[in-house]
Amino acid sequence: xxxxxxxxxxxxxxxxxxxxxxxxxxxxxxxxxxxxxxxxxxxxxxxxxxxxxxxxxxxxxxxxxxxxxxxxxxxxxxxxxxxxxxxxxxxxxxxxxxxxxxxxxxxxxxxxxxxxxxxxxxxxxxxxxxxxxxxxxxxxxxxxxxxxxxxxxxxxxxxxxxxxxxxxxxxxxxxxxxxxxxxxxxxxxxxxxxxxxxxxxxxxxxxxxxxxxxxxxxxxxxxxxxxxxxxxxxxxxxxxxxxxxxxxxxxxxxxxxxxxxxxxxxxxxxxxxxxxxxxxxxxxxxxxxxxxxxxxxxxxxxxxxxxxxxxxxxxxxxxxxxxxxxxxxxxxxxxxxxxxxxxxxxxxxxxxxxxxxxxxxxxxxxxxxxxxxxxxxxxxxxxxxxxxxxxxxxxxxxxxxxxxxxxx
Numbered sequence: 001x002x003x004x005x006x007x008x009x010x011x012x013x014x015x016x017x018x019x020x021x022x023x024x025x026x027x028x029x030x031x032x033x034x035x036x037x038x039x040x041x042x043x044x045x046x047x048x049x050x051x052x053x054x055x056x057x058x059x060x061x062x063x064x065x066x067x068x069x070x071x072x073x074x075x076x077x078x079x080x081x082x083x084x085x086x087x088x089x090x091x092x093x094x095x096x097x098x099x100x101x102x103x104x105x106x107x108x109x110x111x112x113x114x115x116x117x118x119x120x121x122x123x124x125x126x127x128x129x130x131x132x133x134x135x136x137x138x139x140x141x142x143x144x145x146x147x148x149x150x151x152x153x154x155x156x157x158x159x160x161x162x163x164x165x166x167x168x169x170x171x172x173x174x175x176x177x178x179x180x181x182x183x184x185x186x187x188x189x190x191x192x193x194x195x196x197x198x199x200x201x202x203x204x205x206x207x208x209x210x211x212x213x214x215x216x217x218x219x220x221x222x223x224x225x226x227x228x229x230x231x232x233x234x235x236x237x238x239x240x241x242x243x244x245x246x247x248x249x250x251x252x253x254x255x256x257x258x259x260x261x262x263x264x265x266x267x268x269x270x271x272x273x274x275x276x277x278x279x280x281x282x283x284x285x286x287x288x289x290x291x292x293x294x295x296x297x298x299x300x301x302x303x304x305x306x307x308x309x310x311x312x313x314x315x316x317x318x319x320x321x322x323x324x325x326x327x328x329x330x331x332x333x334x335x336x337x338x339x340x341x342x343x344x345x346x347x348x349x350x351x352x353x354x355x356x357x358x359x360x361x362x363x364x365x366x367x368x369x370x371x372x373x374x375x376x377x378x379x380x381x382x383x384x385x386x387x388x389x390x391x392x393x394x395x396x397x398x399x400x401x402x403x404x405x406x407x408x
Contacts (some may be wrong), residue, residue, distance in 0.1 A: 014302045017049055021380050029053065029098040030407040031061060035088035040402045041393040042084050043257065044219070044250050046073065047404035049080045051100070052057040056100035063096055070098070071218035081218050083250060088402055098406070112214035112220035112251045121213060121222045123258075125251035130258065130381075131157045133222060134208045138177075152207035152226045154247070155175035157330070160256060161383045163323040165330050167287045167352075176201060176285035176353060179379075180263055181243070182228075184280030185359070187273045188240055191232045193394065196280055202232050203240075211244070221248035228264070228272075241366060242267045255382035259393075264373040271367030277347040277359045278311070282377055284330065286319055286352030296321035298347045298354060299386045301395065306347045311360050313342040315395045318386045321354060327385045332356075335376035339364075343375075 025116075029050050049070065053059050060067035061082055073079045088094060113124045119136040122129060137151045148169060155178025156164040166178035169172055175197045182205050184196040193203040211223040228241035241264045249258040262282065266272060274280070290296035298306045300314035318331040334343050344360040356377065358364070366373045378398050380391070 006246065008177060025111070026208060027052075031096050032089065032093055032403075032405040032407065033084070033096065034093045034403045034405070035090055037090065038396065039090045039393075040084070040088040040397050041390075042087060042252070043397055044081050044393065045077055045084050045401055045404060046081050048078045048406065050406060051078070053098060054078060058101050058103050058362050059094045059098065060101055061098055061367050063094075067101070073211070074214055074221070074223075081091045083218055083252070084402070097366040110215045110220070111217045111228070112213040112249055114220045114222050116210060116213050116222065121210065121224075123220050123222070123247075123249045123306070125220075125249060125256060127297070128160060128162065129156075129158050129367055130249050130251075130256045131247070133224065135210060135224070137206075138168065140174060144171070144174045145171055145199070148174045150177045150180075150198075151247075152180070152205055152224065154179040157381060158256075159323075159328050159381050159383045161326075163383065165286060165323070165328050165381060167285050170285065170288040170351075170407075172288065172291070172351060173285070173353070176283070179260070179282075179284050181205070181274070181282045182280065183274050183359070185275040185277035187275065188230050189233070189270045191230070193230050193232055195228055197381065200255070202230070204229050204231060205243075208242075217251075219248050219250050221246060223247075238268060240268045240272050241265065250299040252334065255380050257378070257380050259376065259378045261374070261376045266366050266368045266370065271365040271370070273365050274359050274364065276362050277357075279355050279357050280359055281343070281356045282354060282375060283355035284332065286330075286333075287323065288352075289323075290321035291350065291354040293322055295327055296352060299388065300345070301388075301392065303388075306349060309345070309348045310349070311344045311357075313344050315342060315399075315405075316391045317345050317354055318391060319354060320386050321352060326383060328381075328383055329386050330379060330381045331386070331391045331394075333378045333391075333398050338375045338377075339373065354361065 059070040070082045115122045121133040132284040140148045155166045155168045157166040182195040195203040208225045208227045213222045223246045226243040244263040245263045299314045299318045300309045340358040343356040346355045
């Protein structure tokens with residue numbers, strides 16, 4: 001089963017496809033998907049594909065009438081993902097066949113596609129743009145100090161209707177860039193450095209190189225390496241952290257769903273100390289036009305807003321505001337395996353940004369003799385006002401997906 005362009009489907013994802021002829025040499029494998037003590041909504045589910053099917057060009061899950069494509073996860077031997085098309089009721093077990101199929105050749109792009117060049121990586125879903133990762137340095141607009149130049153961030157991020165829900169170089173905080181990741185109050189070899197705000201000229205986070213891209217009918221993803229550099233050393237700039245960031249997008253019909261993994265390894269002889277502070281980490285910056293608008297606010301899983309939600313530890317956080325006369329929403333969820341999960345969220349009292357901030361709970365280190373700091377997040381972007389019921393289901397499914405049994 002190929003990692004990229006595995007199956008070409010003319011319909012938009014989470015829509016099952018017509019049944020194709022099975023490859024006779026490969027027998028079907030029975031797969032059971034079970035919802036135990038609660039219902040599960042549509043979304044991605046990972047499972048292990050039997051060895052007999054791992055080399056097949058196209059693999060699907062089928063009930064005999066319709067098919068859902070299956071796509072291998074890069075660098076995870078035998079692990080694959082499919083998109084659950086219909087909700088699973090509490091206690092329901094759905095039995096499907098895992099099958100290698102033949103498909104006609106097509107020049108159509110896959111449902112989820114990475115388009116990369118020297119400047120950026122753009123991910124498309126069903127022909128619609130989802131996000132852009134900026135590999136080449138982006139210079140600030142005229143009137144903003146060039147010190148704020150940036151690379152290695154996601155901007156724009158679009159809704160399915162094509163509205164942009166991120167901002168870059170906002171006048172009030174020109175050091176904020178779409179979806180970005182940086183520590184704020186840190187020290188290295190006794191020197192205070194700040195990766196968050198470039199204005200201090202003590203540290204930077206920059207794109208280093210692109211490791212690879214994947215396109216397919218279930219997801220598209222890219223992996224990039226970023227360098228977190230100390231600019232204050234006596235011998236000149238010194239790399240402190242090497243970050244490997246993987247972004248994966250699932251092409252759902254009415255909303256965009258994507259995941260970000262950050263893996264930060266200390267590449268210096270001394271540790272980076274992240275001090276207790278009220279912000280810094282995986283961050284989101286929304287449009288400057290939202291400032292002061294009554295339709296703009298935050299909402300958390302606990303029903304809190306910017307008025308009372310700062311530094312709480314919710315299962316999900318949503319930011320919403322008007323674009324072209326319509327409210328748009330972005331919600332984020334931390335992975336249950338994250339350091340200090342659930343991580344506190346910084347909700348700015350007046351500006352449209354939030355950040356997952358484990359440093360609120362105290363000092364920690366990323367050192368050369370320690371395992372990498374790893375954190376994962378899932379995001380949903382959609383047109384329309386916040387949908388607390390949807391976010392609660394997505395958060396629960398992210399933490400506890402349905403059980404998948406592959407039967408011999």
